[in-house]
Amino acid sequence: MKYETNPPDAASLMMSARSFGNYDLPAALADLIDNSIKAGAREIALTCLYREGDPEIRVRDDGHGLSGQELRNAMRPASSNPLAERSPDDLGRFGWGMKSASFSQCARLTVLSHRGGELTGCVWDLADVDAWRMGVLDDDEISALASAELIARDGVEVIWSDCDRLSESQTLTQSEFNALIVHAENRLALVFHRYLGGEVRGKRLTIRLNGRKIEALDPFYRDHEATQQLEAEPLMIGGRTIDIQPFILPHYSKLLPNQYDQLGGEEGFLRNQGFYVYRNHRLIISGTWFRLLRHGELSQLVRVRVDLPNALDHVWKITIDKSDAQLPAALRNRLRQLVEGLRRRSSRVYRSRGGRLDRAGTTSVWSRYARGGEIRYAINREHPVIEALLDVEDDDQRTAVSTALKIIEQAFPVAAFSQDAVREWDGIQQTLTDPVAFRADLIAALPLLLMQVDGDFTALGKLLRITEPWCEAWGATETVLREKGWVDA
Ligand SMILES: Nc1ncnc2c1ncn2[C@@H]1O[C@H](COP(=O)(O)OP(=O)(O)OP(=O)(O)O)[C@@H](O)[C@H]1O
Ligand SMILES: [Mg+2]
Structure with a gap:
């Protein structure tokens, strides 16, 4: 046998990368934020500009940035091997996130980096990637594009332009764009709530969206006195521990309307019950029972926090867009028992509030x-x-x-x-x-x-x-x- 090289066609491969995973705008932004967190960022600024229907989205961080050569490597599709061992705090896995997340939303990806006085900028433009042609910006071009903050200090600034995938229709209206941004803000407040709330590594992460700070949204409402935190259940799989922490949320009669709306989220309590799976403290899936239980009325107050280390990515089959995982068969039975017990406890909270018949001193229906x-x-x-x-x-x-x-x-x-x-x-x-x-x-x-x-x-x-x-x-x-x-x- 002899060997020939048989590389993929650049334009075709990059086009397919647009459909990797199932990214929506918040999931794509979250993938970039993962990279910023890994780079030690304490502040991340998202800027989303409508620009008369030709939007531009930027994600800038104050992490350690990349040298010129590192940036070139990082721009490469599949920039690292998914099987490589990652440090326990690394939110990455595939060496694709920055590219696949960006191309799911835009056709032109510019990444600017500042590391120790060196400013570098690279561009992938899907309209022009023949033979893997990547744009490398000169100093003037970088100065014209970079934000003042990036020029002043180390970090990375990712810029999405030609955002042709933000809307399914040809033209994106201002109100559609605004709705996308509001949705993204709500979702990021949830996905990164443990970082925003200062629970990870003892330092608080700040994410701003168009200048406004995103406040953490804790899906378990641990600050509320009526939230019940039940016994934690550590489970072992593949020699690693998975922490399982169930909560029962307060009955709605104990919540103010705005608290109820916030906790219920866009789809309401019924849909948002279930497991909340975190990978390195970053939420990857919310509101699923992994088909162990139906989304019933009596279990709607139950939310179960599941903490996975990234060393178990292969067992949980984490997807490229970090928005899905599969429950390992070895855990199914144990979790089924746990969920059954929780459902019974939640029904008690529910029924003790609802339908009491002929209670002394009240007029029932x-x-x-x-x-x-x-x-x-x-x-x-x-x-x-x-x-x-x-x-x-x-x-x-x-x-x-x-x-x-x-x-x-x-x-x-x-x-x-x-x-x-x-x-x-x-x-x-x-x-x-x-x-x-x-x-x-x-x-x-x-x-x-x-x-x-x-x-x-x-x-x-x-x-x-x-x-x-x-x-x-x-x-x-x-x-x-x-x-x-x-x-x-
Ligand atoms: N904001 C950033 N600051 C510093 N380095 C970055 C930043 N964004 C990306 N990188 C570097 O670029 C590399 C490629 O990022 P990319 O998101 O494409 O893949 P990954 O994070 O390794 O894995 P995954 O596909 O799971 O996200 C990263 O491993 C990191 O070294
Ligand atoms: Mg990444």
Whole structure:
């Protein structure tokens, strides 16, 4: 056998690199931030400019920077071997991140570096990479492009231009761009919260986005007194420890609306329950149960922190964009047991707040009657909303309402419900968990409730305090009453 060299075509390979991984804007920025953290940066400045629909995005750090030769190496695709051992604090793995993350968003990547007085700049332009032609900037070009901060001190500044992948449509509007930036800010606040909060290496990382500091977003809300931190469970795999730390978040009735919105995130509590997997303290996956459990209502307060060291990348099959990993088979059973126990504990928090029937001193919506081995559920006719329905002059209308209530009670789907309660407990979604809807429903019911108390605000407050569902989330109810100016309530 003889050997020939058979290199890839530069343009084709670089084009394919645009589709490596599943990057969105925050994931791509996070990959660059990983590099900055590895380079010892304490401050990272993100600048996102709309520029009349031709956006430019910069990531500048104050890390140790790169020499001219190091920058040339770093620009090379697959600049290191994924199998090489990495220092325990290294957030990289593949030698691709800077390139693949950048090309997922833009067609022109410029990297400027300052190390010990030496300024260097290299450019990959996807429109012009034939035969691996890479641009090397001269001093004037660097001075014209670099920010004053980079010229003043060591660090790296990555610039994305020709950002043709920010939007699926041809033209990116200003409001679309703004929405992307807000989304990126929220996501980065979460992904790097342990660095931003000063939990790693005892020093706090600052990330600014267009000048504004990104505040850490702790998905476990450890600052809140009602968050429960359960026993940690260290698991061993491949001779290494994985730390597993479960939390149960506060019930929504203990959160203010803005706290609830922030913790729920863009997709809400239901979707954001589950494992939060960190690799070297950087969040890589959030809100998954790895198919061990469904995203059910009763487990929606459970979030489990999983800490992986980078030495286990191969076991977890970490992807190039660091946004996915697979649960190793050896851990499945142990985690399944853990998750089962957590689900039971979370349901207790949930049920102790929601659907308590006939609690002394409160007016419930449903009443439960148990006599001589027979159990019957009935709608409470004394509940103020039901009472208002029945309290009408017109006999026919009253009979109609009464009949409606009776047929609802009689047709209660007992068989289906009991089957679901046994088999699909997690899937039942009956209680209201969304504070925005809770608030809207209360506001809609207020005129009717006020009539029930002859317009007396003090009496209204007293009534709501003991009436379901408003007494269950008294904080939220009281807020509405205060806003109405019924402070007496
Ligand atoms: N901001 C930076 N400061 C200093 N060095 C950097 C910076 N960004 C990249 N580098 C250097 O460039 C190299 C290549 O970065 P790149 O992100 O492409 O790959 P990686 O970080 O090694 O692995 P991965 O593909 O997993 O991200 C890094 O290993 C690092 O040496
Ligand atoms: Mg990297």
